[in-house]
Amino acid sequence: MADQHALQTAMHQNYTAFKAILPELMKTHAGMFALMRDGQIVQFFNSDAGAMAYGDESFEDGVFSILEISDQLVEPELPEATPSEASADRPGEVSDRPEPAAPEIIVPRAIVFASQKGGAGKTTLCGHVAVQAELAGAGPVALVDTDPQGSLAEWWNSREAETPLFVKTHFADLGRDLNALGERNIKLVFIDTPPAVTDTIREVVGYADLVVIPTRPSPHDLRAVGATVDIVEDQNKQMIFAVNAATARARITGESAVALSQHGTVAPVTIHQRVDFATSMIDGRTVMEMNPESRSAQEIIGLWEYIATQLAKVERRVPERRVESRPYEGTEQRQVDRGPAFGRRVGARTFGKRVAR
Ligand SMILES: Nc1ncnc2c1ncn2[C@@H]1O[C@H](COP(=O)(O)OP(=O)(O)OP(=O)(O)O)[C@@H](O)[C@H]1O
Ligand SMILES: [Mg+2]
Structure with missing residues (x-):
């Protein structure tokens, strides 16, 4: 004390x-x-x-x-x-003590989940891996939803846990938002993207330290993956494929991994098709929070660990990138979604309630 x-x-x-x-x-x-x-x-x-x-x-x-x-x-x-x-x-009175040093601003590392193919598992894996990163102590973590569908926002709104922090944004404001998150000491940002909208994906990938491309082991998904890979390679970004929603013991899973490895690195952890990935998200949770011992949870833990090792190999982005071109001044459509409709806020005023017990 x-x-x-x-x-x-x-x-x-x-x-x-x-x-x-x-x-x-x-x-x-x-x-x-x-x-x-x-x-x-x-x-x-x-x-x-x-x-x-x-x-x-x-x-x-x-x-x-x-x-x-x-x-x-x-x-x-x-x-x-x-x-x-x-x-x-006392605040408002003259003090001869030195002002506290301005907080150091570090641009958080950004992991972007992208695939032009709809339903590949971007939102599911983005939310899960972000929560796992926070659980593993790699945070503070923020989630950013750039998809107008807002699936990640809906999930977060029904979430009980306070973390990760959530930001709903437009891709045009992303650089500024990443800067603002850095000011707030956020270390890792996981960004969900919409399917099909090439320009949005290209913009968002521009801010990535690492791109994760979830891919279902199906001929349709494999055929579609090239378009996403082109966007990532155009921008010289590091990427990994995550095979998602695989059926146990199906031959096509291994074949898909081989096909994907022609384009780039495939995560050594396969995420299987399991109903708990969907059911856990109904009330804002993840499979780890529903049952940390489950095989689904172990897969996500493995995927996060692999992402972390890949991220460690990627050089840090230069903080000034793009961000300077958009001065931080407006209050337009960017906000932290607090989910007020779900009655999660406590009304009591507790400003400066305590500094010690
Ligand atoms: N491993 C899995 N096991 C079971 N269901 C899954 C799995 N991954 C995703 N799903 C389900 O598949 C559907 C699509 O997943 P998700 O929304 O994550 O994909 P998406 O790539 O974000 O889609 P969109 O392109 O529309 O944004 C959801 O209903 C989700 O619950
Ligand atoms: Mg989605």
């Missing part, structure tokens, strides 16, 4: 940093709760209860702040302090 002065300093550091970035946060995360520590955002939550649970679990010393992203900024209650400590550090 930190001492009182340290607590007050930590709380004020969080508050000052939060106040500085609040106008930006209002554009993307209004109504959410930021969990902050050392003047940096750890993660966003839909409810203060979720933030509190995460903070309690992550920081045994209890030194963190939960701040509501609202235009009605309320000064948090600071812990008791001696008069000399209290005089210099």
Whole structure:
């Protein structure tokens, strides 16, 4: 447990940093709760209860702040302090302490799920692998849905768990959104794309560190895969194929893997056709969250591990790429989808509710 002065300093550091970035946060995360520590955002939550649970679990010393992203900024209650400590550090008063360092911005690594063939498993695998990456501790993770169909958004809206973070966006805003996610300390972004819309896929693939091409082991899917491969190769991106919805012991699975390997790397893990992939997603979950021991869950764990090793081999993108050409200024159609229709938000105001227990 930190001492009182340290607590007050930590709380004020969080508050000052939060106040500085609040106008930006209002554009993307209004109504959410930021969990902050050392003047940096750890993660966003839909409810203060979720933030509190995460903070309690992550920081045994209890030194963190939960701040509501609202235009009605309320000064948090600071812990008791001696008069000399209290005089210099209250928000709004002059302080001779150095301002906290601006958070370092790192563009998150982007894994794009693409295939022009509809129904190949982009949305299913994107959601599953993102959750697995978060479970494996590779996060914080964000999911981005660039598909106007919004299947991933619907899944996320019915999800109980607070993570991964979710962003529904238009591909034209993607560069700016990735930058904004980096500012929020997101490490990995999993991006779902629509089928068939070549221009959208091309744009989104432009931001990829790695492209995953889910492919069903069927002649139709194999014939269609060339078009997606062309887009990825045109942009010199790394890609892997993931054979999805394979039937157990069917010969065509192996044959498909061989055919795909003519075009590029095939993930050594095959995802089989199993009903739990579909049923788990009905209420916003994944097969790992339904039954972590299931064979489906083991396949996703294996696929994530393979993706992680491939990602580690890919050089980091240059952060300035494209992002500078679209200044971050508007409030147009980009938003973090908080799923208000599902009654997930807690109404209580808990701004700066606590920094310590
Ligand atoms: N391994 C699997 N086992 C069982 N069902 C699956 C599997 N993978 C995908 N499905 C089911 O197949 C359908 C299509 O999957 P999904 O929506 O993930 O594909 P998609 O590539 O995102 O489709 P679209 O191109 O329309 O966006 C869904 O109903 C999904 O539940
Ligand atoms: Mg889809």
